[in-house]
Amino acid sequence: MRPRSIVILTGAGISAESGLPTFRDKDGLWEGHRVEEVATPEAFACAPELVHRFYNLRRAALATVEPNAAHLALARLQRQHPGKVTLITQNVDDLHERAGSAGVIHMHGELGRVRCTRCDHALAWTGDLGTGTVCPNCGKTGYLRPDIVWFGEMPHHMELIAEALRNADVFAAIGTSGHVYPAAGFVGEARLAGAETVEINNAGTAVSERFHRHLTGPATVEVPRWVDGLIAPGT
Ligand code: OAD
Numbered sequence: 001m002r003p004r005s006i007v008i009l010t011g012a013g014i015s016a017e018s019g020l021p022t023f024r025d026k027d028g029l030w031e032g033h034r035v036e037e038v039a040t041p042e043a044f045a046c047a048p049e050l051v052h053r054f055y056n057l058r059r060a061a062l063a064t065v066e067p068n069a070a071h072l073a074l075a076r077l078q079r080q081h082p083g084k085v086t087l088i089t090q091n092v093d094d095l096h097e098r099a100g101s102a103g104v105i106h107m108h109g110e111l112g113r114v115r116c117t118r119c120d121h122a123l124a125w126t127g128d129l130g131t132g133t134v135c136p137n138c139g140k141t142g143y144l145r146p147d148i149v150w151f152g153e154m155p156h157h158m159e160l161i162a163e164a165l166r167n168a169d170v171f172a173a174i175g176t177s178g179h180v181y182p183a184a185g186f187v188g189e190a191r192l193a194g195a196e197t198v199e200i201n202n203a204g205t206a207v208s209e210r211f212h213r214h215l216t217g218p219a220t221v222e223v224p225r226w227v228d229g230l231i232a233p234g235t
Helices: 041-046 046-060 069-080 158-165 183-192 219-231
Strands: 008-009 085-089 109-116 122-124 143-149 172-176 196-201 215-218
Touching: 008 069, 008 183, 041 046, 046 109, 046 143, 069 085, 069 219, 085 158, 158 183, 172 183, 172 219, 183 196, 196 219, 215 219
Parallel strands: 008 085, 008 172, 172 196, 196 215
Antiparallel strands: 109 122, 109 143
16 A cells, blocks of 8 residues: 555644644634734734734744644654655744754745745744834835735645645644634545545534544644554554
8 A cells, every 4th residue: 555645734723732822712812903803914004013013922932932742743753654744834833843844834924934025035034023124135124024824815835735635645634723714625625535534623623524533632642642543553
């Protein structure tokens, strides 16, 4: 039998136990704003300082957290599984990379990158960003934005993702609420391709009924256990 192709989608829940807040748990608000109000091109046009502050806080928080057992288990799966493991994340943190994962597909962009809307230059970025920040490429002020996919914008790498889903034998969604498309629809595409689908989450989600299997519990417990079963089935 050919080594199975595994496609994994992660969401904010996988980073929750590292100390990064999810978007929709508890009251789901940041300083009284829903994420949909802050993470839009319209919000950036009307209130750029507010949007910069939202992402500056998140970028700064990255320095205070570490990858957890779930991120590490997925990196181990990539190293030890003889077939292909495609890791797609909606997360804008870099915890998969810091856990040792390679080729992570950041469909919603990355906190650690910024882009100039004037010259389209994109670059790695660790500090704060503001309306007075100068683009190091074109030298103009006020055009740099977080390289994040906002609501109403096209997620990155969709062709690559569609190709992976078409060839998936196993599809897993980990720590994502199923409220945001197109990611919430990946389980349907994987099922059409004949994949076995598994949802790993500490609660039910908007799309739970579309999965064959559910592993319910904290990601740091359920993901390592699932990975162990894939690497050494029957043990
Ligand atoms: P959400 O905050 O919507 O959902 C987090 C999910 O993780 C929920 O289903 C929780 O039950 C689950 N969860 C929380 N803690 C967990 C744990 N310790 N172990 C396992 N599961 C846990 O986050 P996302 O689904 O990632 O987009 O949100 C999708 C997108 O909406 C984000 O990428 C972001 C947001 O707006 C943009 O900013 C464009």
